[in-house]
């Protein structure tokens with residue numbers, strides 16, 4: 001096929017001035033123009049007509065194809081062909097139109113412009129085809145003078161450029177949109193920052209770009225540094241500065257600081273700094289340096305993109321913050337319980353033996369806290385944390401696992417309890433105070449605990465700590481495997497006790513008489529609780545009372561005891577047992593119950609029992625704690641007319657100065673001193689004697705408990721003790737037995 005007779009009609013016009021400058025770089029961008037024609041002359045004429053022409057300051061670069069097939073291969077190989085000047089009829093009649101169809105429909109190259117050129121008007125495609133294939137121009141070769149060719153081409157090139165920008169922009173926008181969920185899904189800040197700069201670099205789509213993201217340390221979760229801004233993500237030449245302060249970013253620093261100061265995007269030369277208002281207080285900046293200045297489109301896209309970064313950074317910062325709170329203690333900045341356990345879990349995976357966990361509990365911290373105020377309490381904790389942290393080797397972990405409990409995990413030899421105790425030898429500085437503080441320590445050796453995870457190990461250490469606490473304060477205790485068994489059975493017991501209290505099941509009161517050593521008369525009885533377990537056997541009160549106190553069950557249990565004892569007293573009245581009082585044990589936990597007094601009052605009113613026939617027994621050590629609260633409750637009891645005795649007197653840490661402030665009626669000499677009466681050890685007698693004299697001087701009544709022999713009774717009479725209680729007279733017995741006992745004693 002030939003292209004027809006008109007091809008020589010290409011006029012050469014000289015009014016377009018070829019470009020004169022010669023000092024153009026070889027790699028400057030050019031418009032790629034593909035000429036497709038089976039007539040070589042057309043190629044030559046076209047190139048000749050257009051050579052040295054620049055459109056919008058870019059030269060042309062020609063590609064030549066002589067068939068539709070050849071042209072297709074070239075189109076596929078070059079994705080930047082701006083315009084195809086295309087012959088319609090080549091190897092076959094529709095070769096040109098076929099090529100356009102493939103370009104548009106199959107390759108989807110919608111931005112490429114097509115100028116159809118044909119020899120004869122008869123070959124002109126229909127308007128439908130022109131529209132469908134988006135053909136820009138259709139000219140017979142005779143119509144295409146040089147000037148017309150140039151204007152047609154210029155329009156086409158500009159239109160290509162415009163479309164291409166639109167498409168790139170749209171692609172970048174969808175890139176931004178698509179990358180957003182990915183960006184937001186990043187859970188750790190480092191991952192987020194890396195994704196953020198990678199995406200930014202991809203957006204700019206240039207061969208060489210250097211990008212970094214710098215963020216306020218608060219967003220980075222880095223609370224410890226003094227430098228405000230850090231490079232948190234980097235691509236290209238800034239990679240080495242990752243994690244460093246902004247100040248290390250060399251020539252970029254000035255522009256970034258300008259953006260931060262002006263709170264806006266700034267550009268200078270080939271660089272730009274995009275201001276990101278992640279949140280008001282902690283902005284960030286995306287810095288970009290390319291080989292040439294960013295285009296307007298690139299800048300706009302990056303500005304849009306930075307909004308995404310801002311939102312994501314805030315999220316990532318929040319997540320870092322949450323992470324910090326989840327694993328760390330805000331006050332001391334040490335690990336918290338979860339962080340501690342996680343650290344131990346890590347260690348357990350390493351299977352290294354010979355490590356120990358220690359739990360260090362500050363004695364009487366809550367009292368110190370109440371007395372000094374919480375701010376001082378916090379300072380004390382900080383002070384302790386600081387001193388303990390000096391004892392650490394790098395591999396060891398110190399954590400605050402509870403309010404006043406610190407955990408240390410390290411090699412056995414580093415956790416000698418005696419050395420740990422030494423840290424508490426000197427007082428701690430708390431504001432203007434210098435506080436002497438003691439600690440109790442529970443320790444567990446990894447090898448002893450058979451713990452499968454950190455939580456188990458912590459439990460074991462806790463068991464040891466509780467064991468140490470039940471001994472004297474200021475002590476330490478190592479965990480042994482039998483402790484866990486004991487702990488387990490305590491928990492089982494607590495479970496059963498809860499059911500017993502809820503359903504009033506297996507609970508009874510027994511009564512032990514109190515007698516006058518002078519007249520032999522029965523003056524009252526002490527009510528003592530009895531709990532019959534599922535197997536029908538009694539469980540000793542020493543075992544479950546502490547559990548009931550610890551769990552708070554004592555409030556319900558104590559109310560039941562009081563109610564039952566008061567009603568028993570009423571029943572005894574009906575049986576003719578007159579003039580006796582009822583001694584009822586109460587625990588301090590009950591004192592703290594706001595309904596304590598009103599419930600007692602109600603029980604007394606309902607039964608019609610005078611309050612002065614009730615004597616509450618509180619233990620000495622209990623009375624010493626929380627003095628003000630105890631004193632005010634005792635005063636109310638006194639106003640009500642209820643009597644109060646100090647139980648187990650002589651065993652607690654007595655404070656005589658305090659004793660005379662307590663509005664009480666009676667001291668009860670502990671049976672330990674009665675047991676020692678008359679024995680070789682004379683101290684028993686002297687203590688009993690001291691208590692009796694003390695009671696007399698304070699105007700208090702005295703009763704001795706635990707009298708088992710006549711000899712003991714006689715010695716107490718000699719010492720001037722008027723009242724007694726013990727197996728010598730009667731063991732604690734149920735109500736029916738008590739009534740029998742009373743009548744029998746009357747009749748003999």
Ligand code: C2E
Pocket residue numbers: 512527528529540541542545558561585586587617647648671705706707708725726727728732
């Ligand atoms: P406690 O109040 O000092 O009660 C006296 C304890 O000494 C009773 O033990 C009693 O059985 C025992 N006892 C009495 N006479 C003798 C004696 O001659 N020789 C010996 N070896 N022991 C004697 P029990 O009943 O096992 O009670 C133990 C503790 O449990 C009581 O000591 C009291 O602190 C507490 N408790 C008992 N019932 C209650 C209660 O209802 N509420 C509260 N909060 N505590 C209670």
Ligand code: MG
Pocket residue numbers: 526585617647
């Ligand atoms: Mg008692």
Ligand code: MG
Pocket residue numbers: 647648668670671705
């Ligand atoms: Mg007692």
